[in-house]
Amino acid sequence: MYFTSIPFIAFLCLTLLVYYILPRRARWVLLLAASLGFYAFSGWDNLCYMAFVILSSYAAGCFIQKTNDQTKAYLAEHKDLPREEKKAYRAAQKRKSTAWLVTAMLLNFGVLAAVKILALPQIGGIFTDYVMPMGISFFTFRTMGYLIDVYRGKHPAQCNLAKLALFTSFFPAVIQGPISRYDSLSKTLFEGTGFSLDVFGKGAERIIWGYFKKLVIADRLLVMVGTLTGTPGEYEGLYTLLSIVIYAAALYCDFTGGIDITIGIGETMGITQEENFLSPFRSLNIFDYWRRWHITMGTWFKDYIFYPISVARPMMKLTKWCKKHLGDKTARRVPVYIATLVTWFATGIWHGASWNFIAWGIANALVIVASQELQPLYQKFHLRFPKMKGKGYDSFQIIRTFILMSFIRAFDIYPGVIGTLKQLSTIFWKPSPAKFIAGGLTSLGLDTAGLIAAAAGLAIVIASSFIKKRPPAIVFALLVIAILIFGVYGLGFDAAQFIYNRF
Amino acid sequence: MKKWAAAITAIAVTIASLWFLTRLLEPKYTTRPVEGALTGEYYDQSGYNDVLIIGDCEVYENISPITLWREYGISSYIRGSSQQLVWQSYYLLEEALKYDKPKVVVWSVLAMVYDTPQKEAYNRMTIDGMRLSPLKWANVQASALPQEEKLSYVFPLLRYHDRWQELTKDDFRYIFRRPQVSVAGYMMRSDSLGSGRIPDPPRLADYTFGDTAWLYLEKMRQLCEKENIRFVLLKAPSLYPPWYAEYNQQIADYAAKHNLAYYNALEEQEAIGLDWQTDTYDGGLHLNLSGSEKCAAWLGEKLTASGDIPDRRSDSKYTEIWQKNEAAYDALAATQAEELRTEGKVETIMIGEIPQ
Incomplete structure (x- = not known):
């Protein structure tokens, strides 16, 4: 069901x-x-x-x-x-x-x-x-x-x-x-x-919002992702870039949509559950991203794997050994980095017993370790260019993090580790812009009307993230109508299962 | 209080909008296949029918109710729909008995060859037009294919929501009122396409009708018996699909067993006066206007032989309705004749399309 x-x-x-x-x-x-x-x-x-x-x-x-x-x-x-x-x-x-x-x-x-x-x-x-x-x-x-x-x-x-x-x-x-x-x-x-109209209403609104993200946007975009990744050889270069970007949007709408429904259902019964997302595509770096994306999974691995490994007896011994032979700085890093690698390896396995998920986990760990190693460099850079701050630089960081995480997420949609890396490499080695422009977007499984519906849905999701005030009930009435009319469901459609159900 | 008012307003707006959108997005069947409108059209002329003719295209294209009226004073209605299956006939009949008290029910036996639901499109054309009731739901339960969402027959928006991409002028024009498609359930075609050589039908491994088909035929018979209605079985004239002798025998045996009348028009083609070169518009699958009038004249004679169907031609309550039907019928026949003369083909097939 x-x-x-x-x-x-x-x-x-x-x-x-x-x-x-x-x-x-x-x-x-x-x-x-x-x-x-x-x-x-x-x-x-x-x-x-x-x-x-x-x-x-x-x-x-x-x-x-x-x-x-x-x-x-x-x-x-x-x-x-x-x-x-x-x-x-x-x-x-x-x-x-x-x-x-x-x-x-x-x-x-x-x-x-x-x-x-x-x-x-x-x-x-x-x-x-x-x-x-x-x-x-x-x-x-x-x-x-x-x-x-x-x-x-x-x-x-x-x-x-x-x-x-x-x-x-x-x-x-x-x-x-x-x-x-x-x-x-x-x-x-x-x-x-006890029943409270206000609490019930908030829950119902969240459920509606979740269905909107899932049925109007995610399931449409997933059709495109399916086309782009089904025969990867036909969609290389800029199409690969498009594929990982669309997958990011699809996964976000699918997963946050599902979580909105989950949390919303709880709220309608007065049951509070933990938030799982906090505007993840506004993350400035990978650490920030993992504080905002699938938060409850991240904290689970942090509390029950990362910290216990970091303070485990063998790790303490290793720290001592490193301190004696390699110095303080290294001794501080080694246990953290080992714990990071093990945690992300486990996170990868949690997603599925496949090399792709292991590679996905290791890729996350390597970027985290590399980011930490590069911290002194970043500090020097900011000392040298103190004006490189503010909204403009934040936007650059947000886009950079989005693209970086989209690249890592490619392991989720392309077959095989080597196959994924090869596919990603085509973005740089044979972008083929002429083929991309000639092919257009309507050859990817969605007609113009479908593309407009998905784009309009995404625009609503993005716009809503800037609105802090609770919208009036009539907005949700319109969303219900939008779901029923523009949703991907019923005969002639294959409404997809939520991606995270398979975990 | 303010919050409750806002919530109620939002719910009311949603329900009203969904009702309106359902009306807008539902297929109007104003272009072919217009047969999808037949089921819903019945309610406009219910309550006056002494004879109900139930079945698939073999009744709504092969029998002219105007001929039944003009020659015998029979007030009849054809409750037909494309590829109407036996259980669909049963539920349409049971529903019709809530509106009409007919003396006779004529049922087209061709549907016996199907024992399982066939196509969603045919299900929709038969069931969508039914008024919401437990009988409609029972019909859905019996008819829906595994991939169909049954609830979408109750809330059609769930099925037709994606039609926003293909809306036409007609969808807006006919949001609240639908054009009349038939005359008392009859779909007229005045053109002719004579039959060529019909190849011998293939032999089948098994000619036995299915259990479900028999079950619902029996239910129809019992329902008519309970309501004191004469139940008549009819094989309308058509050259295809084949009506095997083995099929015929099973129906004849059933009719004999239950003392029912069974009229097989294929066996009485000469008595009807059918000419397969001039009385069909599609090479023998369905009759055209002249063929359906001949068939109705033959059927009317059979039906009135027992004298239990009143002649309503002098009853003002009926003449008013049938005068309207006759006018519409004659106007459509004239329009089609003119189209045949000027364009060589029939364009106007529903009453609502007749140029004013």
């Missing part, structure tokens, strides 16, 4: 209606039933994966919590114990918790890795009908984040199995995030807030 399907919209309306009819304390139960029902639509067997994640996290979380409580109680009872004995007791208890955490993580990430490998086309010959469970990466990461936070004592474990099941399966976020944190989402998820 896609977000863009009529059954989903009917399902959502019915859920909202019943949600507000039920007494507040019972609303989360409805959400659980709706979430499991929604996920069951993707296949009953997929529910088994989700059940495994829920049950294993429940068992591990509750055991860790029990161990933490035991530790506190024991130490409170035995205040007069020698410090060494207290430390030894704490360490023994910590080992127990660690064992549970590691076991749960190995099992869950093991299942995730297995399903990703089974979904590889190379394995397709063996498991011909295998389809990766929808959104498995998202709900596995969300729940593992919860477990790590319980282990770290950031919040207590949720020892109500049904509530943990809702946190894992919450239907708007189950297929493409955001990867919410338990302490943040749980504040409103189980609460069942």
Whole structure:
């Protein structure tokens, strides 16, 4: 049941209606039933994966919590114990918790890795009908984040199995995030807030906005991307540049559209989820970009992979060794750079077990490391040219970052690492402007009317990003009409699934 | 309060705009195929029909209701549509019985050869014009192809939203009122294209009609029986598609089993007086004006033989309607005759197109 399907919209309306009819304390139960029902639509067997994640996290979380409580109680009872004995007791208890955490993580990430490998086309010959469970990466990461936070004592474990099941399966976020944190989402998820027209309206507006981005813009642009990348040999040079730029716009509208729908649905029920985007195409550099794009994924990898690796015991030893043999500056950088590489390698793998995604991750890491290495050079440049600041320079940085990230994103749309690099190289070595001008845009799968609709939609999205005030309700009425008339849906169209559903 | 007012206004504007846009974007069927307008046109003349003729192009092009009226005083209506399937006939009949109390229902049996939905375009032309009701929804359920979105029959904008790229003057002209296409459901063609040599039809591996077709035929029969309506089976005259002897036998057996009348015009071509060189406009697939008048005269005689259909020619309630129908029919026939004389071909095929 896609977000863009009529059954989903009917399902959502019915859920909202019943949600507000039920007494507040019972609303989360409805959400659980709706979430499991929604996920069951993707296949009953997929529910088994989700059940495994829920049950294993429940068992591990509750055991860790029990161990933490035991530790506190024991130490409170035995205040007069020698410090060494207290430390030894704490360490023994910590080992127990660690064992549970590691076991749960190995099992869950093991299942995730297995399903990703089974979904590889190379394995397709063996498991011909295998389809990766929808959104498995998202709900596995969300729940593992919860477990790590319980282990770290950031919040207590949720020892109500049904509530943990809702946190894992919450239907708007189950297929493409955001990867919410338990302490943040749980504040409103189980609460069942009262109806407020203002809050409901904001949520509904956001849902409409999301559908507009997805159906009017993204699905149209993806037709062009499909043409441009389907036979890459025919669309080289400037067409490749066009392809990566259009893909940037399409992916933005697709992913942010989906997240708008997700967050909007939550808002209509008074449930607050974390933001996943913050005007990413206004980023001044790659660091800024990753603070603004897929924020919840970025913070997940930062909190649960980057920082733990940076401060891990072997890394500390390496830092010491570097300090002794290579100096302070190098010693400060080495652990950060290694953690960066490992984190981005993992991020690449998270997107898919393919060389393209690994190359995508490594490319991000290399640009980040290179940017850090070039920092002194930038500083010298600004000292030499102090007037190189302000809006003009900011615009240059924004365009530079957009193009850079578009190049990196090419690994997502072209086949093979070498194939992608070759395709990108044609932008410089054989731009073929004459062919580009002669071919025009109408040969790329969209007719003139389709191109105008997509361009007008993009213009509205760009213009809206400069408007800070909440538009009047009538604007959203017009957006609904625009979606229904200009949206890519129904017979004769193949409304695409959200790109991030496949992760 | 202000917020509620804004929200209600926005919702009202949206609904009103969507209604208007639906009217604008729906196909008007003012250019070929105009048959898509037939289903909706029925409601304009419902409530006066003693005979309902249900089926596909074999009825709405082969039987002239004006001849039935002029020669026998039968007030009839052809509830036809392109490639109307058996279950579609059933639901159209069931719906029509809410508006009419006919004495006789005539059903074209050619549809028995189809046991599954065929094409979205035909589904649309048959169902779109139905008024919203549980029967329309049941028809959609029975007819929709797997790739079709059933809800789009209730909210046609979901299907036709993309027509904004192909709107014509007619779409704006006929937003609120549609031009009349037929005379009592009959589509007139006055031109002739005689039949050439019809090749022998291919032999089939299996001539048995499908279970779904039988099921809905039986439902039609039972419905008529329940409503005390005489149910008549008709194979209208056409040279193609082939009506095999095996098909004919199955229908004849069914009719005999349930004591129904079954008129096979193919077996009575001489009695009808059909000439396949002058009475068809497309080489034998459909009859033209002269052919349909001959066929109607033959059918009227059969139908009135039992004496249960009243002659309404002296009933002012009916004559008023039929005078209008006759005027429209004669005007269209005259227009087509003039076009044939001056241009050698028929251009005007619907009543609404007749130059004033």
